[in-house]
Amino acid sequence: xxxxxxxxxxxxxxxxxxxxxxxxxxxxxxxxxxxxxxxxxxxxxxxxxxxxxxxxxxxxxxxxxxxxxxxxxxxxxxxxxxxxxxxxxxxxxxxxxxxxxxxxxxxxxxxxxxxxxxxxxxxxxxxxxxxxxxxxxxxxxxxxxxxxxxxxxxxxxxxxxxxxxxxxxxxxxxxxxxxxxxxxxxxxxxxxxxxxxxxxxxxxxxxxxxxxxxxxxxxxxxxxxxxxxxxxxxxxxxxxxxxxxxxxxxxxxxxxxxxxxxxxxxxxxxxxxxxxxxxxxxxxxxxxxxxxxxxxxxxxxxxxxxxxxxxxxxxxxxxxxxxxxxxxxxxxxxxxxxxxxxxxxxxxxxxxxxxxxxxxxxxxxxxxxxxxxxxxxxxxxxxxxxxxxxxxxxxxxxxxxxxxxxxxxxxxxxxxxxxxxxxxxxxxxxxxxxxxxxxxxxxxxxxxxxxxxxxxxxxxxxxxxxxxxxxxxxxxxxxxxxxxxxxxxxxxxxxxxxxxxxxxxxxxxxxxxxxxxxxxxxxxxxxxxxxxxxxxxxxxxxxxxxxxxxxxxxxxxxxxxxxxxxxxxxxxxxxxxxxxxxxxxxxxxxxxxxxxxxxxxxxxxxxxxxxxxxxxxxxxxxxxxxxxxxxxxxxxxxxxxxxxxxxxxxxxxxxxxxxxxxxxxxxxxxxxxxxxxxxxxxxxxxxxxxxxxxxxxxxxxxxxxxxxxxxxxxxxxxxxxxxxxxxxxxxxxxxxxxxxxxxxxxxxxxxxxxx
DNA sequence: CTTGCAATGACTGAT
DNA sequence: TCATTGCAAG
Numbered sequence: 212x213x214x215x216x217x218x219x220x221x222x223x224x225x226x227x228x229x230x231x232x233x234x235x236x237x238x239x240x241x242x243x244x245x246x247x248x249x250x251x252x253x254x255x256x257x258x259x260x261x262x263x264x265x266x267x268x269x270x271x272x273x274x275x276x277x278x279x280x281x282x283x284x285x286x287x288x289x290x291x292x293x294x295x296x297x298x299x300x301x302x303x304x305x306x307x308x309x310x311x312x313x314x315x316x317x318x319x320x321x322x323x324x325x326x327x328x329x330x331x332x333x334x335x336x337x338x339x340x341x342x343x344x345x346x347x348x349x350x351x352x353x354x355x356x357x358x359x360x361x362x363x364x365x366x367x368x369x370x371x372x373x374x375x376x377x378x379x380x381x382x383x384x385x386x387x388x389x390x391x392x393x394x395x396x397x398x399x400x401x402x403x404x405x406x407x408x409x410x411x412x413x414x415x416x417x418x419x420x421x422x423x424x425x426x427x428x429x430x431x432x433x434x435x436x437x438x439x440x441x442x443x444x445x446x447x448x449x450x451x452x453x454x455x456x457x458x459x460x461x462x463x464x465x466x467x468x469x470x471x472x473x474x475x476x477x478x479x480x481x482x483x484x485x486x487x488x489x490x491x492x493x494x495x496x497x498x499x500x501x502x503x504x505x506x507x508x509x510x511x512x513x514x515x516x517x518x519x520x521x522x523x524x525x526x527x528x529x530x531x532x533x534x535x536x537x538x539x540x541x542x543x544x545x546x547x548x549x550x551x552x553x554x555x556x557x558x559x560x561x562x563x564x565x566x567x568x569x570x571x572x573x574x575x576x577x578x579x580x581x582x583x584x585x586x587x588x589x590x591x592x593x594x595x596x597x598x599x600x601x602x603x604x605x606x607x608x609x610x611x612x613x614x615x616x617x618x619x620x621x622x623x624x625x626x627x628x629x630x631x632x633x634x635x636x637x638x639x640x641x642x643x644x645x646x647x648x649x650x651x652x653x654x655x656x657x658x659x660x661x662x663x664x665x666x667x668x669x670x671x672x673x674x675x676x677x678x679x680x681x682x683x684x685x686x687x688x689x690x691x692x693x694x695x696x697x698x699x700x701x702x703x704x705x706x707x708x709x710x711x712x713x714x715x716x717x718x719x720x721x722x723x724x725x726x727x728x729x730x731x732x733x734x735x736x737x738x739x740x741x742x743x744x745x746x747x748x749x750x751x752x753x754x755x756x757x758x759x760x761x762x763x764x765x766x767x768x769x770x771x772x773x774x775x776x777x778x779x780x781x782x783x784x785x786x787x788x789x790x791x792x793x794x795x796x797x798x799x800x801x802x803x804x805x806x807x808x809x810x811x812x813x814x815x816x817x818x819x820x821x822x823x824x825x826x827x828x829x830x831x832x833x834x835x836x837x838x839x840x841x842x843x844x845x846x847x848x849x850x851x852x853x854x855x856x857x858x859x860x861x862x863x864x865x866x867x868x869x870x871x872x873x874x875x876x877x878x879x880x881x882x883x884x885x886x887x888x889x890x891x892x893x894x895x896x897x898x899x900x901x902x903x904x905x906x907x908x909x910x911x912x913x914x915x916x917x918x919x920x921x922x923x924x925x926x927x928x929x930x931x932x933x934x935x936x937x938x939x940x941x942x943x944x945x946x947x948x949x950x951x952x953x954x955x956x957x958x959x960x961x962x963x964x965x966x
Numbered sequence: 967c968t969t970g971c972a973a974t975g976a977c978t979g980a981t
Numbered sequence: 982t983c984a985t986t987g988c989a990a991g
Contacts, residue, residue, distance in 0.1 A: 270981085299981050324980080348976095404981055471979060574977050577982090594980075628967095635967045757981065778979045800978050816979085839976075840982045 214249060214284055218242075225492040226250045229257065229431070232452075232486030233459040234479070238523035239508065239822035240499025240784065243461055247435055248277050250459065251293070252284045254431055261292040265429040265451065269436040271297055271759070273782060291741075294429070298444050299404060300757050302411040305425070306402070307753065312418045313410055318616045318749055320401040321756035325600065326621040327351060327392075327403040334391045337647070344382060353377070354389050358405035359441040359473030361412055364390040398652050399620040408443040415450050426454040436781070437462035437482075441473035449485065456486065464519045465512050468778060468816045470808075476517065495523050497822075499784050501530020503858050504828050508821045510855035515811045532860035533821075534829040535851060541792075541836035545578030548789050548831060549586050552772060555787060555827075563589055567773040567785040569820050571798040575791065576774050583772060591768045593775035597759050603711065603722040604729055608755065610701050614685040615749045617654040624653070630706045633674050641665050658683075681705070694748040695737040698730060777820045788824035790817075793832040793848035817850045917944065922966040 215223060222242055225235045226249045237243035247266070255261055268274040274295045282290040294301060303321065310317045322330070331347045331354075357367050367373055368386040377385045396402065402410060415422040432452045434440065437460035440448070452458035460482060467476045483489060497505050505525045512518070538544040552566050568579050573595045583590045598604060606629055612622035628634045645656045645665045656663045658679045660672065667675065681704065688697050702708045711723040733751055740746040773785065792798055799813035821828055830851060835844045851859075917923075921933045923946060931946040 297981065407981085469979075469981095472981080572978055574982095597980095631968080633967065637967080759981080776979065797978090802978060837982075 214252065218245070218249065219496060221492055221494050221496070222246050222249075225494065226253050228490050228492075229254055229259075230457060232456055232482070232489035233492070234437075234482050234489060235459065235461040235492045235494065236479075236519060236521060237461055237463050237494040238497060238521055239463065239466065239818070240497040240505075240525075241494035241523070242496075242498055243435075243463075243494065244273070244277065244782070246494065247433060247461055248280045249284075251277070251433065252281050255281075255285050255289060259431060261289050262294075263428060263430040264293050264433070265301070265431070266293060266295040266433040267298050267301060267435065267448070268295065269297065269439065269782065271300060271757070273435065297757070298440075298447070299407045300754050302447070303407050303754050303757065306407065306410055306414065309414055309418065309421050312421065313414050314397070315402070315410070316400045316616065316618070318400065320399065320612055320616045320619045320622065321407070321754065322396065322401045322403045322621060323600070323756045324351075324404070325605070326401070327396075329621055329624075330395055331388065331392060333643070334388050334395065337643075338384070338387060338391065340384060340388075345385070345388065349382075350385060350388050353385050354392060355405050356473050357389065358403075358409045359443050361409060361443055361446065364393045395620065398618065398650075400616050400618040401621070405443070408441075408447065412443060412446055412450075415447070422450060426451055430455045431457045432459070434458070434460045435462075436466075438464050438467035438476055438479055439469040439472075439474040440478050441475055442478075443473070445475070445478045445481070456488075458486070464517075465515075465521075465815055466781065466819050468781065468812060468819060470812055479519070493521055495521055497523050497525040498527070499825055500525060500822060501527050501826060503530045503532055504821060504824050507533050507828075507854050507858035508818050510858070511814060511821065511850065511853050512818045514853055515814055516807070517811060531827060533854065533858050534827075535859055535861045536829060536831035537847070537861075538831060538833045539835065540842075541575070541578045541833045542581070544791060544831050544833045544836075545580075545582035546585075548579065548791065548829070549582035549588060551789075551829070552583075552588060552787070553586050561786065562770055563772050564770045565786040566789070567775070567780065567783070567787070567823065568789045568791060569775060569777045569780050569823065570791050571777060571800060571816075572792075573776055575797075579774055579791070588772055589770070590772040590774055593773060594759075594779040598725070598728075599755060599758055601722075601725060603707075603725055607702060607705075607707055607726060607729065608752075610682075610685070610705055610707070611698065611748055611752055613654075613682055614689060614697075614701065615752050617658070617682065617686070618652040620653055623657075626705075627657075627675075627678060630710045632678065634671065634678065638667060638671050638675070641667060654679075689749055690745075690747050692748075693737045693746050694751045695730070695734040697748045698733045698751075702726065702730060777816050780823050781819060784823055784825055786825045787827045787829075788820070789829045789831060790820045791831045792836075793830050793851055794836070794845040795848055796845065797836075798848055799850070814850065814853075917965070924966055 215226065218226060219242075222245070225233070225246045229250065235243070235246060237246070251264060251266060254264060266274070266277070268277065274297065278290055278293060278295055281293070296304075306313075306315070307317055307319070310319055328347045328351055331350050332342070335342055335345045335347065335350070357363075357373070362370065362373070364386065367389050374383070374386060377383055396406070415425075429451050432448060434448055439462070448458060448460070460479075462479055464476055464479055467474060470476070483491075500508075502525055505523060505527075509523060536544075536547060538547055548568060552563075555561050555566075556563070570576065570579075576592055576595065580590065580592070599608070606626060609622040609626040609629075612619050613626060616622075624639060627639065639653075642653050642656050642665065645663055646653050649656065649663050651663065656665060657675055660667075660676075685697065685701055685704075688700070692700070708723075708726065711719060711726060714720070714722070733748075736751050737746045740750070744750065773783075777790070796804075798817070799810055803809040803813045832847045832851070833845065835842050837843075917933060917936060919933050919936055923931055923933060933944055933946050936944050
């Protein structure tokens with residue numbers, strides 16, 4: 212029982228009230244994962260069979276870590292029987308067991324985003340629609356959100372609201388694409404990510420006995436990150452918990468950042484009406500961050516209208532202020548932050564793994580990679596293009612997929628002419644025409660020429676037959692040889708390995724090594740399979756589409772600087788955090804400026820970013836950056852202004868070009884950022900730090916004598932009138948803009964001109 | 967059918 | 982900037 216002693220009263224309540232519907236509202240850093248872990252351990256200690264517990268997490272990595280922690284408390288033999296994983300992986304497994312009940316093969320393929328996009332592209336072409344109008348990404352988005360709201364293609368077509376929406380946006384035929392897409396996926400024995408949830412709902416609807424089975428199996432259901440569940444997921448949880456009502460959801464509305472994936476913040480609010488007889492526990496004490504960080508984050512999130520009231524606090528030290536760094540370019544931003552990491556490591560004895568650089572978009576990683584590389588600082592990029600999405604890996608997995616499920620259209624198209632065997636585009640076109648004509652898959656047309664005649668000349672026909680024979684020969688071994696033996700055999704026989712071995716360019720060598728790494732992974736899978744399970748290649752393929760890099764973190768990646776998007780950083784924490792690229796149109800994203808709700812989501816994202824930090828948080832922005840190869844100027848993010856300035860420390864380090872070398876060195880060594888305190892000592896930062904430069908900088912404010920009532924001009928908001936000033940000298944102003952309403956501006960950043 | 971070059975559009979976010 | 986696509990020539 213000693214593990215319980217480490218909990219505070221609120222946490223203990225949340226752990227020990229195991230029966231009935233429970234909602235835990237957990238502020239950032241409040242020990243949410245611990246509560247969830249201990250609650251499961253506690254359940255097991257109370258005699259609940261782990262077989263009866265279902266725990267849904269946001270990432271497989273989180274599931275794995277939780278399982279390990281529970282193992283260390285309760286013991287691994289018991290913990291093994293827990294069902295724990297992401298919605299997608301758990302329900303994918305359930306679907307495999309019952310695929311026949313919804314007309315799918317047990318070996319169904321999981322289409323990843325690329326696969327489904329490529330299929331949508333071909334459909335748009337086949338329907339002779341304009342690819343500019345029906346952009347695959349757009350259509351994909353429409354279909355995805357339909358599925359997440361459990362709207363089938365037929366329902367989509369007959370839903371007048373949706374159809375009208377499409378019509379008004381000039382895309383009246385989306386429903387046709389959806390219909391064709393649904394049909395083709397079915398024909399290919401394939402499900403996309405959204406299908407894994409959607410089809411499970413279908414399964415539970417159409418097979419009451421299956422639902423009944425799982426309702427009674429999962430007597431206790433726990434859901435992490437509940438604020439990021441969509442309707443489809445919400446309904447699955449509701450159905451599963453309908454009998455015993457032992458459902459525990461954990462979340463924080465302030466950290467809801469996945470509405471683009473259909474996540475519905477309302478799910479948290481619905482909980483109270485769905486389960487009138489529920490308990491709510493609020494975890495408000497933050498154990499992660501310094502007071503400064505907690506308070507700064509609170510001051511930001513307070514600007515949001517939609518939120519559940521809570522008071523996140525901490526008894527940790529006050530800590531240092533949040534640094535704000537302005538740089539000239541994105542490259543300089545990279546250099547400066549790499550330098551800071553280098554210095555902090557020396558001065559404070561920090562490890563590489565203590566640092567994280569968080570950005571809004573994946574494309575921003577480059578400047579940091581370069582700078583870190585120059586200083587020999589090892590780093591690891593999370594997310595972005597994952598291992599399994601690399602071309603060479605997708606190619607070889609294409610063979611495995613087609614071997615396991617020959618109907619898989621996307622795999623077929625990917626490998627039918629790779630390595631080159633003289634089956635080009637026009638051949639595939641002919642096959643597609645025939646397949647559509649007969650209503651069968653590409654494979655069937657290719658494999659049964661007598662049954663489905665095509666206009667292929669005998670030469671091509673021969674090549675195609677060879678290909679078919681080869682895949683068939685692989686399929687024979689599917690349940691006779693273990694995964695590794697077959698995988699290796701395919702890699703060699705298909706000629707893929709040879710193809711890459713021949714390429715001696717650095718990239719070619721890397722690709723070859725990646726394939727070897729994949730094979731090594733399959734070997735490990737083959738030998739590590741637990742008892743009662745088989746180790747065939749099809750077993751390995753089960754959820755390979757769902758794996759991400761985070762799932763396969765290697766030991767050598769342990770002590771590295773972390774680079775990732777803020778989305779990917781959810782649930783993580785680091786002593787030193789750099790939130791970079793804080794510029795208007797980048798963060799907040801340009802796409803989010805249209806509505807309040809979207810802007811509020813960006814703000815929650817910013818909140819998540821700040822609250823990852825334990826000791827130290829630095830915000831940075833560049834006044835110009837490269838985008839699509841050309842330099843664009845940018846303005847600091849409104850989010851910086853939204854932090855209560857008493858928590859900020861603004862420093863403008865040396866920038867190349869404006870000074871003599873002497874000053875450079877001096878400045879670099881003794882870069883002492885001046886504290887920015889509205890009421891504090893009247894130290895002027897601008898003159899110290901900003902060498903006179905060509906452009907009028909943010910130092911305008913200090914030269915100006917601002918008074919309430921003055922008419923001023925702002926770059927973004929246009930003309931306005933000062934309503935109020937704070938601090939001596941004034942540091943913050945409330946200005947009324949006819950175009951934008953009242954705005955609170957940090958004079959350090961707002962470029963105000965007196966009119 | 968393949969190759970090579972020019973043109974083009976993509977940068978929110980991720981299971 | 983980078984990857985994908987379209988087109989002409991071999």
